[in-house]
Amino acid sequence: MLNLKTGKAFRRLNGDKSTVPDPNFIPKVEGEVLLKRKEDGPTEPINFSVDGIAISPDGNILYYCPLSSRNLYSIETELLRNRSIPDEVLSSYVKNLGEKGASDGLISDAKGTVYAGDYENNSIRTILLDGTMKTIAHDPRILWPDTLSIGPDKYLYFIANQLNRQADYHYGKDLREKPYRLFRIKIDELPAPTK
Template sequence: MKSTLFALAFGTSAITLTALLPAAAQAQQKIEVVANLTGAMPTGVTVAPNGRIFVNYPQWGDNSPFTVAELKGGNPVAYPDAAMNRADAEDAANHLISVQSVVADGANRLWVLDTGAPGFTAPIPGGAKLVAVDLATDKVVKTILLGADVVLPTSYVNDLRLDLRQGAGGVAYITDSSITGPGGLIVVDLATGKALRRLSGHPSTMPDKEFTPVIEGETLMIRPKDAAPAPWMVASDGIAISADGDTLYYCALSSRHFHAVPTALLRDPKVTDADIAEAIRDLGPKAPSDGLAEDDKGRLYAGDYEHGTIRRFTDGRWETIAEDPRILWPDTLSVGTDGYLYFTANQLHRQAGFHGGRDLRRPPYQLLRVRIDAGPVLLK
């Protein structure tokens, strides 16, 4: 019952947690393959409370025939239909352009975050938006366009969290992961569609200037075929929310820090960014990660793309719950009602842009999962 109530109020997939294993039984959790995905490289995943699984494919050059899909029999099928997945710049508000994140809520809807920015270009008019699909009918029930006051020409909206307890229809919190301009947070009233841009360019939403991650023995840098290498600087990316909805957690992709801020301040249009900045807490160093996730026990989850692990933050410290050579760039994470943490391993760091034009990815890409009701293990 607790998990059901949590899902309905919180707006994301929740889990029913069993007791932790005794210390003697704690061991590294086995990674399970949910699906092997050929074709384009996926990023996001979400698991609806009834177990339906959805993935998304931003249009980064793999020419995916769809940008949102439901897994059926382990295979991706365009969702909600093929027609909506046909990008149309002349009618961008009614078509999916390049989706970076999907999140199922506790009200039986799938929320789709469309960047409107294929290939990290400037968002096309009407392209950046939130789209809600009723999972009972598989029909679009709401579209919220994100205007120029919150989505800048340099913006790349990345991930979102929902809290259906706030206001008349709930609130969405979105990260802007710009690679050329200011990062930031966007707060959207789901009933009215009104949005606020928060902490634009604040140090907590920006990449660490001296960030130099090492993956598979190589420093991750942009390496064009005919140009000098350059640091890859990605702003605010991962996002999670506390079980009570009072705190938002976020981190830049190119960073070893993550931060917390009261959601009430973010939502209040009378509160200035300066006031919000005073309330930000730097929660200290962590392994660099792409996505974040949360459960109804108040614990946070993150991938560690340097070491191929999944980590959990509880009682003020990080612990490793899984390590496996198949965890090649853990991207988005989603907690399911079955007690598993689902995540994509998409080999993002092997793309041609990081290797002088040589695409080192080796499909299939994988959707993996790990049980999260057992104890941690130490890094090897």
Template sequence: MKNNFIAAVLAVTMTGMIACSKDDDHGERKLELMFEDNTYQLTGVAKEENGRLLVNYPRWSDIYQYAVVITNGKTGKTPYPDVATNQWSHGLSGLNKWVCVQSVYFDKAGTLWILDPAAPKLETIQGNGAKLVRMDKQSNTIARTYSFTPILADTSYVNDVRVDVERQYAYLTESKGGGIIVVNLADGQMRRVLQAHYSTISDPSYKFIIDGRELMKDGKPAKFNSDGIALTPDGNWLYYKPLSDDKLYRIKTEHLRNPGMTAMDLESQVEDLGHFTTTDGMIFDEKGNLYMGDLQGYRIVKLDSALRMTTLVKDDRLIWPDSYSIADGYLYISCSQIQKQPEYNNGVDKRTSPYTVYRIKI
């Protein structure tokens, strides 16, 4: 990357940090509770324009009921698309069942996508079930399944997805080994790129301090690789980042779609945008504003097209803001409380409030 570009990025990043410190929008927007679950840990949220609100639950522990549900009021839920699809058990094929769903997503055409890394308890892929599924809007049945079996190791965990409706491509993050998966939705061809590149691997020197201490697992600092992913409204840029550091990266999607580019060619096209927040998910609105969480600061921030960062809301209820969806003029936010899980607290479950979905006017 050229020096003048780095200087420009640093300048706007510093401007963003200054703007953020002012908390310009803090207090003007309030969280509105849309759904809560006192028992089961949710991660993903997808809101249909003028329609349904869906959440998903990964199979991360034995406290588990359904993978995907349609919510009904603050606490009601109906398994989606039916009970049978949610009833997978060890030894069964995972191709037509939800095994361990991580993300649900509505693209801008209103099509629902369900991402199933199929790795219960974040261990290994089961039943050849790692897949991206497109649902049929009319029948609420599986329209097409894109299996990741040909390109992923059993230890992989596909995490989040964005779909370019016009070009018919999907982009996904793999959060264990680090990398981006590119899927041609028309012919089903896929490849994994930027595997273990510095932009998809959490900075080993970054201390992920949350709730006053560094997040630890098994006596070592907890590290989460490429996770959050966002596609600009024109589909020209893919933004992504590791979870457990504050760096943000982007790359032109034309390069990702070009199978003739070598690994070295692609790596040379990655742009380092600088330091912002530790976020899990992220999402663009139609105006080109990027919304991210701040896991350490219990807030939601907005980056404009010049990378100026402002605080949208800061609230103690934002316990690990996880995934995002935009519909009806609102940003929907799921809170998964990951830092309170037993494996990050010497076996003690520190959850004291429900898993939740909020929304905020944008």
């Protein structure tokens, strides 16, 4: 948490099961298990903590997900700001909204729909306010979708960063193909307002 007026920051839910890698998570990307494959060492699983974040249009709900997980979580921002609530108690207020696919990027629109990349399935998914999840884009070129943004033109923009093709996952050989791609999808919704 960062107070933009004072510049003071503090951590919440540090080490909580909703913010750390799922120990049973084994991602498959482009048909193979994604592991760290260093040039000079043994393979090991990827273990990335919370990475994707989005906020509801009214600023009252924070959505988040660890990169090494398929689950989407949420919590009321008022609870996060209340420093008198210890993390072990705060954890009981976290909601697991279910599996939405493995995501790097998240964003929400002005109506509260959350958009998530699904890097295992080369897809973009939506999570509606009623919890309904659906795929809105699927294409083999959507290699590790990330950095989601909604423009005033009512398009969802995102990149394919090809993270799974980086050298760390292929014994030192970088397999990414350039130029990198920027995609857009017409969603007919404005971005969530910022305050």
